[in-house]
Amino acid sequence: MPFQFDLIKKDTATSARLGSMTTAHGAVQTPAFMPVGTQGTVKSMLPEEIRNCGAEIILSNTYHLYLRPGHETIQNLGGLHTFMNWPGPILTDSGGFQVFSLGALRKITPDGVMFRSHIDGSRHFLTPQKAIEIQEALGSDIMMCLDECTPYPATIAETEKSLNLTAAWAQLCKNSKKKSEQALFGIIQGGSYLDLRRQSLEKTVPLDFDGYALGGVSVGEPKEIMYKITDAIAPLLPADKPRYLMGVGTPEDIVFGVSCGIDMFDCVIPTRCARHGLLFTNSENVVIKNARWREDNNPIDENCDCYTCKNYSRAYLRHLYVAGEILAMVLNTIHNIHYYMRLMRDIRQAISDNGFTKFKEDFLNKKMTL
Amino acid sequence: MPFQFDLIKKDTATSARLGSMTTAHGAVQTPAFMPVGTQGTVKSMLPEEIRNCGAEIILSNTYHLYLRPGHETIQNLGGLHTFMNWPGPILTDSGGFQVFSLGALRKITPDGVMFRSHIDGSRHFLTPQKAIEIQEALGSDIMMCLDECTPYPATIAETEKSLNLTAAWAQLCKNSKKKSEQALFGIIQGGSYLDLRRQSLEKTVPLDFDGYALGGVSVGEPKEIMYKITDAIAPLLPADKPRYLMGVGTPEDIVFGVSCGIDMFDCVIPTRCARHGLLFTNSENVVIKNARWREDNNPIDENCDCYTCKNYSRAYLRHLYVAGEILAMVLNTIHNIHYYMRLMRDIRQAISDNGFTKFKEDFLNKKMTL
Numbered sequence: 073m074p075f076q077f078d079l080i081k082k083d084t085a086t087s088a089r090l091g092s093m094t095t096a097h098g099a100v101q102t103p104a105f106m107p108v109g110t111q112g113t114v115k116s117m118l119p120e121e122i123r124n125c126g127a128e129i130i131l132s133n134t135y136h137l138y139l140r141p142g143h144e145t146i147q148n149l150g151g152l153h154t155f156m157n158w159p160g161p162i163l164t165d166s167g168g169f170q171v172f173s174l175g176a177l178r179k180i181t182p183d184g185v186m187f188r189s190h191i192d193g194s195r196h197f198l199t200p201q202k203a204i205e206i207q208e209a210l211g212s213d214i215m216m217c218l219d220e221c222t223p224y225p226a227t228i229a230e231t232e233k234s235l236n237l238t239a240a241w242a243q244l245c246k247n248s249k250k251k252s253e254q255a256l257f258g259i260i261q262g263g264s265y266l267d268l269r270r271q272s273l274e275k276t277v278p279l280d281f282d283g284y285a286l287g288g289v290s291v292g293e294p295k296e297i298m299y300k301i302t303d304a305i306a307p308l309l310p311a312d313k314p315r316y317l318m319g320v321g322t323p324e325d326i327v328f329g330v331s332c333g334i335d336m337f338d339c340v341i342p343t344r345c346a347r348h349g350l351l352f353t354n355s356e357n358v359v360i361k362n363a364r365w366r367e368d369n370n371p372i373d374e375n376c377d378c379y380t381c382k383n384y385s386r387a388y389l390r391h392l393y394v395a396g397e398i399l400a401m402v403l404n405t406i407h408n409i410h411y412y413m414r415l416m417r418d419i420r421q422a423i424s425d426n427g428f429t430k431f432k433e434d435f436l437n438k439k440m441t442l
Numbered sequence: 443m444p445f446q447f448d449l450i451k452k453d454t455a456t457s458a459r460l461g462s463m464t465t466a467h468g469a470v471q472t473p474a475f476m477p478v479g480t481q482g483t484v485k486s487m488l489p490e491e492i493r494n495c496g497a498e499i500i501l502s503n504t505y506h507l508y509l510r511p512g513h514e515t516i517q518n519l520g521g522l523h524t525f526m527n528w529p530g531p532i533l534t535d536s537g538g539f540q541v542f543s544l545g546a547l548r549k550i551t552p553d554g555v556m557f558r559s560h561i562d563g564s565r566h567f568l569t570p571q572k573a574i575e576i577q578e579a580l581g582s583d584i585m586m587c588l589d590e591c592t593p594y595p596a597t598i599a600e601t602e603k604s605l606n607l608t609a610a611w612a613q614l615c616k617n618s619k620k621k622s623e624q625a626l627f628g629i630i631q632g633g634s635y636l637d638l639r640r641q642s643l644e645k646t647v648p649l650d651f652d653g654y655a656l657g658g659v660s661v662g663e664p665k666e667i668m669y670k671i672t673d674a675i676a677p678l679l680p681a682d683k684p685r686y687l688m689g690v691g692t693p694e695d696i697v698f699g700v701s702c703g704i705d706m707f708d709c710v711i712p713t714r715c716a717r718h719g720l721l722f723t724n725s726e727n728v729v730i731k732n733a734r735w736r737e738d739n740n741p742i743d744e745n746c747d748c749y750t751c752k753n754y755s756r757a758y759l760r761h762l763y764v765a766g767e768i769l770a771m772v773l774n775t776i777h778n779i780h781y782y783m784r785l786m787r788d789i790r791q792a793i794s795d796n797g798f799t800k801f802k803e804d805f806l807n808k809k810m811t812l
Binding site: 402 | 481483510518527737764768
């Protein structure tokens with residue numbers, strides 16, 4: 073089945089949209105949040121638990137799977153869906169972000185990026201063609217073009233050079249794509265400069281990708297810049313294609329992004345925070361190791377219907393966390409992923425009910441008064 | 443509901459028995475294996491997963507829960523069953539074994555044992571009365587008397603002194619027990635000396651406990667001694683009460699113990715081995731990190747119907763283990779606990795079918811030829 077995006081509804085007061093993506097492994101309602109499964113597993117979660125939390129699509133990382141166990145190994149074992157027992161849609165990144173994060177261990181050339189593995193120091197050369205080859209071997213439903221993720225801060229000249237490289241690579245990625253059942257998204261770069269973002273968009277959109285991402289928006293820049301870029305650029309992207317804000321973000325960031333017309337998000341925040349004992353609620357977030365929960369028989373959030381909140385007290389979760397038990401990470405992650413998924417459901421419901429503006433105001437006010 | 447043990451069947455060729463225990467939190471078919479939930483959690487497992495593997499009763503450790511989060515805290519939160527969301531039967535040990543394992547951090551007196559916490563160095567005094575008070579606060583279904591776990595090796599004089607202390611404490615435990623819905627088991631000590639084991643038994647059985655355990659049989663002595671003691675002493679225990687071989691053991695040890703008339707076992711082997719990547723099968727055990735599984739698309743055991751074997755390949759489990767993923771521990775533990783539970787079902791079926799002698803021979807031959 074070819075990839076398809078259906079725009080169901082557009083909010084009148086904001087740029088928020090309600091939509092549906094159809095992939096080879098099922099449908100995804102948008103706006104959607106994708107839990108991150110870096111190494112072929114959303115850390116500590118069974119696939120059934122991910123699904124029970126309401127997730128319809130997950131993200132997995134090309135860089136990590138390429139190095140270990142290797143994309144050819146995964147292909148030989150039936151592809152990533154079979155390998156990790158996740159039958160639903162998967163988006164893979166291109167590996168670029170992780171490679172560029174290696175700093176001194178990588179060197180960019182016009183043809184691609186030379187890097188050394190963080191695991192064993194072995195040398196590799198990632199090209200746009202190779203990024204597609206790896207993602208086709210993994211068999212993900214949505215592939216991402218190899219881009220150069222412009223760091224923050226960067227000068228105008230550096231940023232312009234970088235976005236031109238990204239645009240050239242986008243063309244190479246598109247040209248080397250062989251499998252029609254896998255979608256391919258282009259990535260808009262341009263750093264913190266609005267006109268360069270527009271320039272990147274003008275170079276990328278004519279290549280006619282299945283969807284478009286804003287890249288390099290969660291790379292250490294002040295949050296106002298990320299908000300400014302998202303607000304200005306997202307609405308300029310083609311209305312009939314899904315829009316993906318890469319690596320974002322907090323619940324507040326997501327509500328803001330949706331208001332700008334973003335359809336897809338991914339972030340390690342819910343899973344990583346869970347492992348460090350920070351649990352999300354719609355009022356005050358809970359730092360579970362805090363001694364004040366020692367004898368607290370209430371759930372993390374009495375309004376939450378996740379497995380963890382239905383069955384365990386803050387006191388028990390605190391005990392598990394303080395004792396260093398694995399189950400702490402399991403139960404905390406279930407709660408945080410469920411929280412994010414409920415947030416996305418609430419957002420979609422609000423758009424559907426013509427109530428997104430009020431939802432956004434209420435949500436951000438509640439979070440900001442804490 | 444008062445504790446009850448029903449002897450359903452006795453094997454004719456061996457001392458193996460089929461039975462059923464009734465506790466305040468449900469029934470347990472024997473011979474039974476109790477997964478160990480040291481700190482109020484069977485490491486890495488949800489209660490539903492424990493139950494789905496076939497476990498009917500778990501063990502939890504008084505020493506750990508007394509120190510953290512504290513037995514009074516657990517009592518205030520509704521007791522251990524509610525606290526950890528395990529509605530089934532729980533056996534708690536007395537805390538003695540862990541305290542004696544502290545070595546230089548503890549000092550034994552006729553009234554009890556003074557020790558320092560391994561967590562914060564705080565001083566505590568564990569008496570027979572206190573051991574019962576803690577277990578009554580936890581609300582376990584089966585409590586154990588505080589015993590002195592005689593180390594190996596120990597002289598005859600040391601062992602005799604030790605078993606006398608254990609017998610005196612057993613009487614104090616019995617006297618201080620207040621709650622009728624919680625069963626209390628006595629513990630036979632006597633080290634590696636058969637006549638001292640008999641002496642301990644003669645002092646303990648007249649106190650009329652709800653069941654009896656062989657203690658100090660898994661404390662570093664050669665396996666032949668553990669087998670000799672179990673073989674000689676288990677059949678001398680009252681036939682109408684459950685018999686518990688503490689801290690045992692490997693699958694082979696369990697099959698042997700059953701043939702001696704043991705009804706209950708507990709051990710950290712399945713869970714600890716799982717976390718270290720050793721996976722049990724009825725043929726060769728699997729060391730999952732081994733490079734030979736890199737592209738192996740088969741389950742751990744093609745004859746196993748556990749969740750892990752039904753859904754994941756050796757290659758995926760190896761990948762998770764090598765990558766240090768939490769899910770490796772989750773999936774490996776599910777398999778090993780399921781393996782132990784299937785072993786117990788097979789044992790019970792064999793006794794029921796008058797085929798236990800053949801089962802034992804086949805099982806031990808298969809394991810020993812590997």
